[in-house]
Amino acid sequence: MAAAETFYDVIRRQGITRRSFTKFCSLTAASLGLGAGGPAAIAHALETKPRLPVIWMHGLECTCCSESFIRSAHPLAKDVILSMISLDYDDTIMAAAGHQADAILTETREKHAGNYVLAVEGNPPLNEDGMYCIDGGRPFVEKLREMAAGAKFVVAWGSCASWGCVQAAKPNPTHAVPIDKVILDKPIIKIPGCPPIAEVMTGVLSYILTFDQLPELDRQGRPKMFYSQRIHDKCYRRPHFDAGQFVESWDDEGARKGYCLYKMGCKGPTTYNACSTVRWNNGVSFPIQSGHGCIGCSENAFWDQGPFYDRLTNIPYFPVEANADVVGGTAAAIVAGAVAIHAGVTAIRSTIKSGEKTEA
Amino acid sequence: MSRVYTLVKTADAEATPAIERNSVFVYEAPVRTWHWVNAILIVVLIVSGYLIGSPPPTLSGEASAHYQMGYIRFGHFAAAQLFIVASLYRVYWAFVGNEHARQLFYVPFWKRWYWYEALYELSWYLFIVDKPKKWVGHNPLANLAMVVLFTFLSLFMIVTGGALYAQGAGNDTLWMTIFGWVFVIWPNSQEVHTLHHVGMWVMVIFIVLHVYAAIREDIMSRQTMLSAIVTGDRYFRD
Structure with missing residues (x-):
């Protein structure tokens, strides 16, 4: 595992001189209206603050979140991965494999305890003690709990990690659950979508990196800045x-x-x-x-909430696939029919009765 | 709950001779006004709501030349907000009005006589007994139908409809503050749309039963129904 690289290291690695760096700090401090100590404070922060370690795990998923992520244009995915965050573990795109890869998880957990971001793509199935998703010879749910314990923030990538998505759709044979059913004691931000928009993913990471906190979340745990409108x-x-x-x-x-x-x-x-x-x-x-x-x-x-191609969708929890108009219309027709029959019976009975009366 | 009454009115201040009257004042003017305003609003809500779910055939020409869905939705939202105001007013009147104004919100659930009388009414509807009893307000069975099919349903429609409206109004509005909790129960609002639509059909069923029962009882039972909700007086025959 690479030593914790600071932002200054990254800046220098990309060929920017010390002189340009100090000019950048002065200019930034001046434009932010900071006082005389401003440039030094900014330089100090960039020189000492390590890049944010990110662990990216994969549960039951299709990797469409990763596919989306690498297509980010603002910022470019390569800048996010190589300059902004320190993506220490992502089994899909990392060079290491097997025991080497697993060693990184242990190392990150020990070295950056309480300081890394756990990004989860996919979700854990709970049936049969989690045996439906085995990762490195162990149920994924165990690994997930283990890594979440030392995380600072947890990012739920995509609809799988956020809501459960297709593997949690009825009848959900593996009992797949969103990660917030398993990780209960950490701040979780949900970035739903199948997949989420690339710029939303990198935008959220940039926010966490810049402010060292999660952006404002809505009632369902999504960042308001991207999920406030339909x-x-x-x-x-x-x-x-x-x-x-x-x-x-x-x-x-x-x-x-x-x-x-x-x-x-x-x-x-x-x-x-x-x-x-x-x-x-x-x-x-x-x-x-x-x-x-x-x-x-x-x-x-x-x-x-299907079908995808009808405005009126089927009623959930209803045994037959039918929308509100079919069910409601049928019920209303039955009631109207019953009322008509009832009215008919009433009329016949009164006729008979009045007939009896006149005879008497 | 009103039990069976014997109705006698005495002489009034102008010394009109005391006569035995067979009518009783049931529905106060605010209740009657509310009833008819509500009836109109519900018809508007059902028609516009149905059209929101299944819009009319597409229009051609420039988009700027039409505002069809906009008007349909405006009709639905305007009627819905009036419906909310009318419902709040009706709740208020349950406190200040006469005892019949409270029947919409209350079933004497734990009273043995209530269920006995409700069963009696049911046997009347099932042609088992020959004569219904006389009731000043709603009969016990009607009372139950009103509370379940109308009052609960209205509340359900206001809550789900308010939540859907809140989504359009925006996250930081009072609507969302009041009704946003609906999405804790049903996180996907498509489901709320579906349930709201089912509620519309339950309302249609309520109207069918309500109108039929009122007309039938007006003819068959020994008390007036239709004129009672117009004038407020209920007459007892025979």
Whole structure:
């Protein structure tokens, strides 16, 4: 494992001279309006503060979070990994393997106890004592608990770590659970999405690195700065929704004109994420811009809120797959029918009765 | 809960001769006004709510030329906010109004006679007994239906609807402060949409039963229903 590199070391490694470095510190202190001691304080901090050690673990997942992360454009993923954080362990992309890799976990736990960030991609299955996800010969859930114990912050990458995602969808045979069901005593930040947006991932890491604290979280544990609004609130097709202009079927006139995908089951109105503002792949596009509705991948249990292609989704906890109109409409029809029969019986009985009366 | 009454009114101040009357004042003006305002609001809410779930066919032309979904949603939200105000007013009136104004919020659940009478009413609806009893307010069975199918349902619709509205209003609004806890129970708001939609159908079922029971009882039972919610007086026949 590399010795704890400071930011100053990184700056020098990248070919920046001592002179430029001190100029940078002076300029920064001046522009922030700091006093006479400002430049020295900044220089001291950069010279002594070690890069943030990050342990990146993988449970039950598909690695789409990592795939997304390496495509970050602002900041570039390589800058995050090589200059900002010290990514000490990530079994998918690290050179070390086997016992060497495992040794790094132990070393980090001892050397940086209480000072490293644990980033978790995927989640632990609890059935059969966690045997459905074995990592280095042991259940992943054990490793996760062990590494979380010494972490300063825990980052839940993606919908797997945040909510459970597809492996936790009904009937969830492995009893996969989000990591906050296992890690109970550490501050956890959830970055849901399947995968999360690259810039959201690196943005959150940059925040933690800069301020040494988690950004402000919402009620569900997501950073407010990226998850405060729904896709629908900032969607560029929103004017078509308000106007009542919808895509009625794939490849119809409305689809070609870029009308609202609401009727095609777009989950934008119920999904908190930054896709419609940050977009994907350096701001090139996002699902709705590409003509497909949002499937709500950053929302809790989105797999159980199907179908993806209907506005009215099936009623959860209901044994038959049917939406509210089918169930409610059927029930209302049955009640109306019963009322009609009841009225008929009432009428017949009164006729018979009045007949009896006149006879008497 | 009103038991069976014998109704006699005495002479009034103008020395009108004392007569035996067969009517009783049940529904005060605020209750009647609330009932009809609410009826209109609920119809607006059901129609606009259904259209939000299944919007009308798409419109062509420039988006700036139309505001169809906007108007539908405005209708729904405006009616919903009036519904909340009307409901709060109705709760207030339960405190200051007469005893019949409280029936919407209370079932004498632990009283043995209540269940006996409710069962009696049920047998009347099932054609087992020939004559219903006379009740000044709601009969015991109707009372139960009102509390469960209407009052609880209204509360459910206000809470889920308020939560969905809060999402549009924004995280840092009073709406979210009041109704945000709904998303602790159902974190995915698509589920809240679905449950709110199911609630609409329960309301439709309530209306079918409510209107049918009122008309039928007006004809079949020995007391007036329809005129009672218009004038406030309930007349007892035979």
